[in-house]
Amino acid sequence: MFYGILSIAYSVTLLFYFKKQKNRAIENCAIGAFLLGSAAIITIFRTDIPTIISYVGANALAFIAYRYFNYSLINLLGEQPNLKPSVFRNLTVFVLYCFALYAIGQLFNPGYQTIFVCLAIVYITSESGYLSLKVFNKNKIDLIKVYGILFFITAFLWGARILLVLMDIATVAFDTNIINTVIFISLFLLAIFRYMIFPIFLLKIAENEKEKLLIDSLVWANKTAATGALSASIAHELNQPLGAVQINSEFMKLQLATGRVDEALLKDLAGKIVADNLRAGSIIQSLRSIFNDENTDATPINLGDIVQSVLQITAPELSRRNISVKLHLDSKTIAHVNAPEIQQVLLNILNNAIQALSNVERPDKEITIETALQQDAVILSVIDNGPGISKDQKAKIFELSSSEKRSGMGLGLWLCKQIVTRNNGTIAYQDTPEGGAKFVIQLPLS
Incomplete structure (x- = not known):
């Protein structure tokens, strides 16, 4: 009862x-x-x-x-x-x-x-x-x-x-x-x-x-902020190939109008137009892949492809600030993740590294990106030779309350951790022997 x-x-x-x-x-x-x-x-x-x-x-x-x-x-x-x-x-x-x-x-x-x-x-x-x-x-x-x-x-x-x-x-x-x-x-x-x-x-x-x-x-919101910080460099990078396409197209048009057709010259101009168009398209495609909300499921993807797509966006800013990038990418690092979200994590970390190195007076500013296999996981590491992170901030670097600029204004790295976690991965910070910063992301193997 x-x-x-x-x-x-x-x-x-x-x-x-x-x-x-x-x-x-x-x-x-x-x-x-x-x-x-x-x-x-x-x-x-x-x-x-x-x-x-x-x-x-x-x-x-x-x-x-x-x-x-x-x-x-x-x-x-x-x-x-x-x-x-x-x-x-x-x-x-x-x-x-x-x-x-x-x-x-x-x-x-x-x-x-x-x-x-x-x-x-x-x-x-x-x-x-x-x-x-x-x-x-x-x-x-x-x-x-x-x-x-x-x-x-x-x-x-x-x-x-x-x-x-x-x-x-x-x-x-x-x-x-x-x-x-x-x-x-x-x-x-x-x-x-x-x-x-x-x-x-x-x-x-x-x-x-x-x-x-x-x-x-x-x-x-972070997608907009992260790419917005690079908007001037991205616009400049796009203007270069698009401007070259315009100039070469006008020159080709002029050649055809005057009747002085040089077949070798026209082939060369057409080749340059195609190359510049592909260059602009590659930058736009990298941006679209990060802003794409259609595919929200985890899929197998090579981490090297994610790195290359993000570098397409950050390359102008890296060049403007005289920062070189070293890549050590393992071709077998296939992760089972939401690609646009991991692209955003990498973009955030690279932005932080660029900001840190922009305040450093040294000729050899450098960021190293590595991918590697580790048992049943894949590892993505981003290392810079900047000033690193202060001792007080290390313990709370991924907390929402963190306010140090190097930690992404209190939101960037916290959000990175949330994204990596929901992709069944982990993210950690390490000091480098030279005093710079190293972020290590571990993701599930496909």
């Missing part, structure tokens, strides 16, 4: 607390809890209600309740967030379940009915556990994994009930055998724990979604 009342109260509380969210997962879980509580209460009155209702109907109702728990997990997977269970389909399952359980009771002894009920619950709770682990893989919240494990334990205990029947120890649910009693108390406690965990990880998922939206908006 207590469990039945608790389940119904939990259902009502869940709907009331999350009423503003209008979340289908919450609705389905609440319906499941309500049905399970109703089934428990009906069973309590088995001596006053016909068996077709108190046993057959109650067990069928419990099975449908677990189906609703599974619907809520399917909603949380995001593949069918608005999945609303078909009342007709569930009603059909309910009727078929009742018919099968009643028929078994008429044809065989009660032990076979118990086995049927246990097998049904083992199946449905195992599915619940499997779906929970899929939700965990998507959201990476440990409580969801615990939620799934509780379902698997539930399935195991119902499987143990089958063994009790086969061993003729406890053939009916309310057998007072000590083992049977321990199993049902354990099932009751597992249900309570599941009820407690579900709203907690729902809130955590909501927090993660808000954080993701915040980071997405910051990522876009």
